[in-house]
Amino acid sequence: MSIRVGEAAEAPSFQKAAHMLLKDDQLRTNVRHATDVITQKRSHVVAEQHDWQQLRDAGSAIKAHTLRFLDHYLDQFEAACTAAGGHVHWAADADEANRIIVGLIQRQGGREIIKVKTMTSDEIGLNRALEANGIHPHETDLADMIIQLGHDQPSHIVVPALHKNRRQVREIFMQAMGLKELGDRPEDLTDAARRYLREKFLKVKIGFSGANFLIAETGGVCVVESEGNGRMCLTLPDVLITIAGVEKVIPTFRDLEVFLQLLPRSATGERMNPYNSLWTGVHPDEGPREFHVVLLDNGRTRILADHESRETLHCIRCGACLNTCPVYRQTGGHAYGSIYAGPIGAILTPQLFDMEHSQSLPYASSLCGACYEVCPVKINIPEVLIHLRGRVVREQQSGASLEAIGMKAMARVFATRRRFEAAQRLGRIAQWPFISQGWIHHLPGMLGNWTAVRDLRPMPSQTFRNWWRGREKGNSND
Amino acid sequence: MTETTSAARSAIFDRIQKANSSVQARSQVADYAAISREYQQSASKHRAAILETFAERLREYDARVHQASSMTVAEAIRIALAEHGQHSALVANAFPKEWLPDGLSWRAEADAEVDAMDKAEGAIVTCKVAIAHTGTIVLKDARKLTLLPDRLLCVVREDQVVETVPEAFARLQSLATDALTFVSGPSATADIEMTRIRGVHGPRFLDVVLV
Ligand code: SF4
Numbered sequence: 287m288s289i290r291v292g293e294a295a296e297a298p299s300f301q302k303a304a305h306m307l308l309k310d311d312q313l314r315t316n317v318r319h320a321t322d323v324i325t326q327k328r329s330h331v332v333a334e335q336h337d338w339q340q341l342r343d344a345g346s347a348i349k350a351h352t353l354r355f356l357d358h359y360l361d362q363f364e365a366a367c368t369a370a371g372g373h374v375h376w377a378a379d380a381d382e383a384n385r386i387i388v389g390l391i392q393r394q395g396g397r398e399i400i401k402v403k404t405m406t407s408d409e410i411g412l413n414r415a416l417e418a419n420g421i422h423p424h425e426t427d428l429a430d431m432i433i434q435l436g437h438d439q440p441s442h443i444v445v446p447a448l449h450k451n452r453r454q455v456r457e458i459f460m461q462a463m464g465l466k467e468l469g470d471r472p473e474d475l476t477d478a479a480r481r482y483l484r485e486k487f488l489k490v491k492i493g494f495s496g497a498n499f500l501i502a503e504t505g506g507v508c509v510v511e512s513e514g515n516g517r518m519c520l521t522l523p524d525v526l527i528t529i530a531g532v533e534k535v536i537p538t539f540r541d542l543e544v545f546l547q548l549l550p551r552s553a554t555g556e557r558m559n560p561y562n563s564l565w566t567g568v569h570p571d572e573g574p575r576e577f578h579v580v581l582l583d584n585g586r587t588r589i590l591a592d593h594e595s596r597e598t599l600h601c602i603r604c605g606a607c608l609n610t611c612p613v614y615r616q617t618g619g620h621a622y623g624s625i626y627a628g629p630i631g632a633i634l635t636p637q638l639f640d641m642e643h644s645q646s647l648p649y650a651s652s653l654c655g656a657c658y659e660v661c662p663v664k665i666n667i668p669e670v671l672i673h674l675r676g677r678v679v680r681e682q683q684s685g686a687s688l689e690a691i692g693m694k695a696m697a698r699v700f701a702t703r704r705r706f707e708a709a710q711r712l713g714r715i716a717q718w719p720f721i722s723q724g725w726i727h728h729l730p731g732m733l734g735n736w737t738a739v740r741d742l743r744p745m746p747s748q749t750f751r752n753w754w755r756g757r758e759k760g761n762s763n764d
Numbered sequence: 765m766t767e768t769t770s771a772a773r774s775a776i777f778d779r780i781q782k783a784n785s786s787v788q789a790r791s792q793v794a795d796y797a798a799i800s801r802e803y804q805q806s807a808s809k810h811r812a813a814i815l816e817t818f819a820e821r822l823r824e825y826d827a828r829v830h831q832a833s834s835m836t837v838a839e840a841i842r843i844a845l846a847e848h849g850q851h852s853a854l855v856a857n858a859f860p861k862e863w864l865p866d867g868l869s870w871r872a873e874a875d876a877e878v879d880a881m882d883k884a885e886g887a888i889v890t891c892k893v894a895i896a897h898t899g900t901i902v903l904k905d906a907r908k909l910t911l912l913p914d915r916l917l918c919v920v921r922e923d924q925v926v927e928t929v930p931e932a933f934a935r936l937q938s939l940a941t942d943a944l945t946f947v948s949g950p951s952a953t954a955d956i957e958m959t960r961i962r963g964v965h966g967p968r969f970l971d972v973v974l975v
Contacts, residue, residue: 316957319957319958320957320958323954323958324958336804337802337803337804340801340802340803340804341803343800343802344799344800344801344802344803347799347800348799351795351796351799353784354784354787354788354795355784355788355792355795355796356780356784357777357780357781357784358792360776360777360780361777370941376770376772376773376776377772378771378772378775378776382772426965427955428953428955428956428964429955432955432956445954445955445958447955447956448955448958450956451957452956452957455956472956472957472959472961473961475956476953476956476961476963476964479964480963480964480965483965484882484965487965488878488879488882501940503940504940504941505941506940506941512951512952512953512954512964513951513952513953513964513965513966514911514951514964514965514966514967515964515965517907517911517945517965517966518911518965520907521907521908521911522878522908532776532780537796539933539936539937539940540930540933540934540937542933543929543930543932543933544801544803546929546946547803547929554954556948557821557897557898557899557948558895558898558899558900558946558948559948560825560947560948560949560950560951560952560966561945561946561947561948561951561966562945562946563907563943563944563945563946564942564943564944564945564946565943565944566940566941566942566943569905569942569943572905572907572943573907573908573943581776583772583775583776583779587776587779587780587783588779590779590780590783590784591779591782591783593787596783
């Protein structure tokens, strides 16, 4: 079995890539601006949702429960989807998924497909596999289209093209669409995309999508989006192919009441995103007459087997942990060398790879805890990181490099939650002499290598866990 | 489908069962029932306040809201369309025809091909339920009709408006296997420099007539 996560296997280590990318001022400016805007909007709509913590608890509990009975729910989903006229396919890894998808398209005699944003298809490198077989995928999300037409890589889960500004987008569009004139206001650019793609939507007969949620109870699928390109791909073509990781299944239709409140507020800072589409198999007189869903493992069941880190599979890909992460905000997504960037990328990518590659990723974090605080399904990313660092060290021991020996000590420090918290407290106390205007510019000794390439935001004066404990004791100030 | 596919299926199920062999302390049913749902599940506001919130949230999404009584729906639709200078529309199959204003040139959804929808001035539909807290209308079927034309007008009855998302799901349970679309404002993107732009591929204008 060969697990692949996008182009990650070819990427340099995080530290090396980060070093290169930090020199790109344009990228840093754009990343900061975009993450600032989303973070502010998010805080606003999360603050007004008075039952936010209860929703997080429920979201996390539903996901944990689903993982415990994952075989039951996948079986139920398959039966219900099939009964509703859909076809369910199983793929153990990226290559198998690509083979199935290419085969389905070839059976239709298709030479092109319209695609709605899906991380999972980037994960398996679908576009490359399609092109190798003479099939052209049209990306239809504005951002993905900018990436595709500009021959670039996405840099963010939710806003993949945030590293491009309007002038760069204008140039890409003029060249790719063969336009002589085009304004550079976002309205002009959006309008150009609308005209360019409308023709494709009406013409191309095969649509391709990911899924935000698979509903075991009904065999239904839910896709969440903003632009309407998703609805175009889901309803206009004759044939629809959907890919989803096996962890995307949720037990019931009703469970959406939790996730459809958590996801939009976390992802884009909206109360609800403009469109959520729900469908079940094929509907008479409505949408595609043929529907296929490809369920992908590609390393997920291996993550499930590690009980210390299986909560990684709770992730609903909202991107909130990226926006809040001081490391991500400094380096942008490309440094992670994987389509999954930021804190979630730092724990997901190495696990999907079974720690063979990307061993530097678990270190791409300052363990400040901000990602855990914002995660709508309460993935304790810092703890999973610590656990994975331990695994990296154990797996490197045979090599016994100097670095590995240093890391062994670190693994011991971080082996238990109590020691980790003590280290965090120590970090907070020890760091104050180096802070100026809220940013850490230089750290002494070994850690100096790290801050030489970027400024760190200091740890919050209270960790989330400290705050939470205080809250439980009744001295809450929320 | 193929042999490898079913091989993949059994390999995946094997690995899941191994990974889960020590974590299933109780039955799936009992474990599901034990999920704590302390979040708000019923209305906390008065009807008037709920309707007020609904209208306010819609306006924040750049939608237009028109009030009407059941006697004056046709008149409210006429005014809404006149504001756009719109003279014709495609109408959802299930839409009550007595609500259509005199003088409007309309065709039923069932008689319109995709090309006609693409060229239509606008669509007129009803919804199944509406959510005040998020400014959402939930549509059943009519997926192309409510997507291709540049303007969408939806008639919402006041008794269809609930306060919270969970109340909406309780009402939608009997439609759980239907094709449902949750619409919250006109289509939008913020992909270029985080500037929110209305109307990428879906309708650029959303009018809601509240009856
Ligand atoms: S880990 Fe949590 S915060 Fe990060 S993308 Fe996934 S769900 Fe969102």
